[in-house]
Structures are given as C-alpha cells and as structure tokens.
Amino acid sequence: xxxxxxxxxxxxxxxxxxxxxxxxxxxxxxxxxxxxxxxxxxxxxxxxxxxxxxxxxxxxxxxxxxxxxxxxxxxxxxxxxxxxxxxxxxxxxxxxxxxxxxxxxxxxxxxxxxxxx
Amino acid sequence: xxxxxxxxxxxxxxxxxxxxxxxxxxxxxxxxxxxxxxxxxxxxxxxxxxxxxxxxxxxxxxxxxxxxxxxxxxxxxxxxxxxxxxxxxxxxxxxxxxxxxxxxxxxxxxxxxxxx
Numbered sequence: 001x002x003x004x005x006x007x008x009x010x011x012x013x014x015x016x017x018x019x020x021x022x023x024x025x026x027x028x029x030x031x032x033x034x035x036x037x038x039x040x041x042x043x044x045x046x047x048x049x050x051x052x053x054x055x056x057x058x059x060x061x062x063x064x065x066x067x068x069x070x071x072x073x074x075x076x077x078x079x080x081x082x083x084x085x086x087x088x089x090x091x092x093x094x095x096x097x098x099x100x101x102x103x104x105x106x107x108x109x110x111x112x113x114x115x116x117x
Numbered sequence: 118x119x120x121x122x123x124x125x126x127x128x129x130x131x132x133x134x135x136x137x138x139x140x141x142x143x144x145x146x147x148x149x150x151x152x153x154x155x156x157x158x159x160x161x162x163x164x165x166x167x168x169x170x171x172x173x174x175x176x177x178x179x180x181x182x183x184x185x186x187x188x189x190x191x192x193x194x195x196x197x198x199x200x201x202x203x204x205x206x207x208x209x210x211x212x213x214x215x216x217x218x219x220x221x222x223x224x225x226x227x228x229x230x231x232x233x
Binding site for chain 1: 150157158159160161162165175205207209219221222223224225226227229
C-alpha cells in the first residue's frame with residue numbers, strides 16, 4: 001500500500017524568506033510520481049510541481065523546487081522568496097497504482113503555510 | 118479557459134434527500150475523478166472513470182453512484198444523503214496514464230455540501 005506523510009500541520013514563514021514543506025512517502029514501486037498542490041482559502045486545487053522517480057534532476061518551477069531524496073523517500077517542497085499570496089494549504093500526492101488505467105492520486109493530509117508580512 | 122466546471126458550488130440537503138453533483142471538462146481528457154475532502158484529511162477518491170463508458174470504485178464509494186455521460190461529463194449522485202457525507206467534493210480530470218505518467222490532475226473549484 002502506498003502512503004504519504006506530511007508531518008507539519010502548520011508552518012509560518014517571514015515574507016521573502018524560503019520555506020521547506022516536508023513530505024515522505026512509502027511505496028514498493030520502482031516507478032512512481034510525486035505531485036504538490038496548493039489550496040488557497042478560496043478552495044481550488046492548483047498543481048505546482050511534479051517529480052518522477054527516475055528523474056535525475058530535482059524538479060523546479062519558478063519559485064518552487066522539489067528536494068527529492070529517493071533513498072530517504074522524501075519529496076520536500078521548497079518555496080523561495082515567500083509572498084503573502086503563498087499562504088495556503090499545501091498537499092503532497094503520489095500516483096496511486098491501486099487503480100490501474102487512470103492517473104489516480106493519493107494525497108497527504110496537508111500543511112497550512114502562513115506567510116507573515 | 119474553463120478547465121473543470123462543477124455545479125453547484127454550495128448545497129444544503131436534509132438527511133434522506135438525493136442530489137446529483139455535475140462536472141464537465143473541456144480539455145478532452147479521457148480520465149475523470151471524484152474526491153471528497155474532509156477536515157484534517159487529504160482528498161480521498163470516491164469513484165473514477167478511466168475512459169468514456171467505464172467507471173470504477175475508489176477508496177470511499179459507499180453511498181455514491183456515478184455516471185460518465187460522455188467524454189466531457191462525469192456526475193456524482195447521492196441517492197439518500199447522510200450527515201457523514203457532509204464534505205467538500207472535487208471533480209478532476211487528467212490525461213491517460215498511457216500518454217504521460219507525469220500528467221497532473223486538473224481540479225474543479227469544489228462543491229461544499231452540508232447534510233442536516
């Protein structure tokens with residue numbers, strides 16, 4: 001069975017500073033994919049970044065980067081130069097191979113990030 | 118660019134009432150999904166449809182039915198609503214696994230459902 005663990009229910013960061021949101025995962029698959037989504041207070045789910053298990057480089061998308069440590073089974077999200085608009089819930093998710101034929105995702109419980117002016 | 122559209126955005130039901138949540142996507146995706154989100158928990162898969170004409174159960178299917186009406190539309194029905202089904206419901210769509218395994222799911226804005 002696959003599992004995603006996000007151990008930080010809440011995090012605070014000063015505006016313009018960097019912050020790391022933790023995510024560990026458990027899977028017996030060799031091929032897997034990890035995703036991060038942002039959920040602002042308005043409720044929508046916004047895709048941020050993807051990391052494949054065979055990707056040699058850590059994924060980056062603008063101010064978002066993924067610190068992927070395969071041996072430790074961790075895929076931490078790093079947000080650089082935090083902005084007030086980054087305040088939101090952040091979810092780590094893994095491709096769920098329990099349901100073949102579709103790109104189902106298994107989600108962690110989320111981390112609420114608050115950016116302090 | 119509409120993406121994934123869910124209706125309604127809010128709904129209050131009484132126990133035992135039925136209703137259908139509607140979802141439509143305009144991205145020509147084959148796969149569609151219904152999730153529920155409860156406080157303190159991540160999203161949990163209710164049902165999914167890997168392609169038009171197919172539907173399958175997810176992690177928490179009890180009390181729900183789905184219909185993949187066509188490639189664009191995937192509806193979720195509560196036949197006899199219960200207070201335990203009070204939740205925020207998200208519809209999502211994605212490319213096939215066979216196309217690219219790194220394709221994200223695209224989500225609608227959610228339906229906030231309260232059952233009294």
